[in-house]
Amino acid sequence: MTSRTHCLLATGVLATLAAVGCAPSTSTTGANGPGGTSTENAAGEPVIDKDFNLAALTAAAKAEGTVTVYDSTGDIKKVAEAFQAKYGIKTTGVKSDVSDTLEKMTREAQAKNVTIDLTLYENGPTLVGQLLPQKTVYTWIPADLADQIPAENRNPLLVLSKANVWIYNPTVFPKGCPVDNLWDLTSAEWKGKVTLQDPLGKPNIVEWFNQMGSTYDADLRAAYQANSGQDLTTTESSAAREWVKQLAKNKPILTSADDDVSAAVAAPNQTEPRIGLVSIAKFRDVAGKGYKMKVCDTLKPYVGYQYPKFGAIATGSKHPNAAKLLMHFVLTAEGITPEMGSGGISGNTAVPPSSNNPPGLTDWSKQLMKFDSSKLLSDFREAQSMQDHWRLNHR
CATH class of the missing domain: 3.40.190.10 (Periplasmic binding protein-like II)
Structure with missing residues (x-):
């Protein structure tokens, strides 16, 4: 790659950081659904929705009628199709690079005109260093699945490991x-x-x-x-x-x-x-x-x-209940299977690992390095230095 290309990439990164750095904290209006409990505390850490009721959430989500999710893989379109078929809610799955998703969600929060309802997001450092503390997004965990999600997978909410x-x-x-x-x-x-x-x-x-x-x-x-x-x-x-x-x-x-x-x-x-x-x-x-x-x-x-993929809901979503229902969906085997066609491990321990891992990759715990989520903020601070x-x- 040419030095000019490197400079352009660096400029793009700095521009995104500058835009995010001045983003105001958005309100939590619309973050609470039928559960009625707050979905995050002041530090942006996840809070379990203890009053979760799937039937009530489903009814509220259907009343909203639509939901849009961004992900870095085209498999999200299969997830969207499966969710729409199950619930009859118009669902749009968009493949988007994480840097583009970061910039778009940030600018939408600034403009208070949110079109991305939730994201399955692979850049943990910018999630914990920017999107969560600025309240552009929040982490929501339904009570009925909380026991299946270990503590190390909750902050931020791990949806899938690839x-x-x-x-x-x-x-x-x-x-x-x-x-x-x-x-x-x-x-x-x-x-x-x-x-x-x-x-x-x-x-x-x-x-x-x-x-x-x-x-x-x-x-x-x-x-x-x-x-x-x-x-x-x-x-x-x-x-x-x-x-x-x-x-x-x-x-x-x-x-x-x-x-x-x-x-x-x-x-x-x-x-x-x-x-x-x-x-x-x-x-x-x-x-x-x-x-x-x-x-x-x-x-x-x-x-x-x-590498982990995390789930986060846009704080200013106009369809917060549909977003929650879709998040609940991808935390189940039915919802995450379309993204596990070539291998993967769900953040929900009750979901069996994919049987489609490539030959030779037989033991993820021994063969692969695993990111430590407790060090994501450090990774965020060190990213520019490593680049x-x-x-x-x-x-």
């Missing part, structure tokens, strides 16, 4: 994944052969970098020692920042979408030796497009990372 994994082409590498350690990707052998979405345009990659430093530093150092036989020596504040620096300097191929990553690694006519980082959703292309891809299931210390760190080293 995964990004490192992949290879088994036609090019018939003996299996050609790397077995994350540090291999920073070696001269793999210079210009690693491909991933540009971290400056993909927030959960930047968050992954930060979470590696705060939560998985010891694992990354142990992997370095296992790979080189030496302890890691670095002037950086964490092993993660050192790994990020080395990866950035190793001339990775950056793209604007996972589709381009999977094509660069696994397209039917692809013969170049490459490793790529993609969402497990791209494994639908194995059957759909004849792609040749497998998970690097021997990679240490982990083959990828879980700058990547930008300065990827030249």
Whole structure:
């Protein structure tokens, strides 16, 4: 990616931050439905709707007649169709990048003209650092499902965990994944052969970098020692920042979408030796497009990372009851299944994990790094620093 493109991306990020930074706190008018209880406290933390009544909420939602939900995956349209078929409420599901959703929800709150009723939102740092404390959105948990949602999944409300994994082409590498350690990707052998979405345009990659430093530093150092036989020596504040620096300097191929990553690694006519980082959703292309891809299931210390998708309702929604009913829907197996077609784990422990995980991804708890929601605010504060760190080293 050119330096000019990087500058444009940085400018866009700063503009969004500036717009959000001056957003006023919106009122909670319309946030309470048939339950009648407050849905959030002054800190923006979730409060369980103890007076929840599904029949009353359904009646109120049907009276409102319509609801709009934004998500970063096109699968939200399937969720919308299923919800509309079940309740007869006109439902619009819109695929939108998280940065676009952030800006639109912020500007709508400022203008007091809200059209997005709720969002399934993948950027936890901006959710806890901007949208929630500014009361642009709130977290609502129905009492009938509260016991099925563990404490670590409530603040913010985790709706679904998906995964990004490192992949290879088994036609090019018939003996299996050609790397077995994350540090291999920073070696001269793999210079210009690693491909991933540009971290400056993909927030959960930047968050992954930060979470590696705060939560998985010891694992990354142990992997370095296992790979080189030496302890890691670095002037950086964490092993993660050192790994990020080395990866950035190793001339990775950056793209604007996972589709381009999977094509660069696994397209039917692809013969170049490459490793790529993609969402497990791209494994639908194995059957759909004849792609040749497998998970690097021997990679240490982990083959990828879980990224969370949170649920939040717009404080100024004109259809608050329909929004709540849709949120209740996606917290059930019936509602979230359309988003689990290529794998995933619901934030509701009563919902079985997807049976469609790609081959090789058999144990999420052992194979994948998991984001710690208690560190999302720290991730928010460190996001710009990590973006700058990547930008300065990827030249």
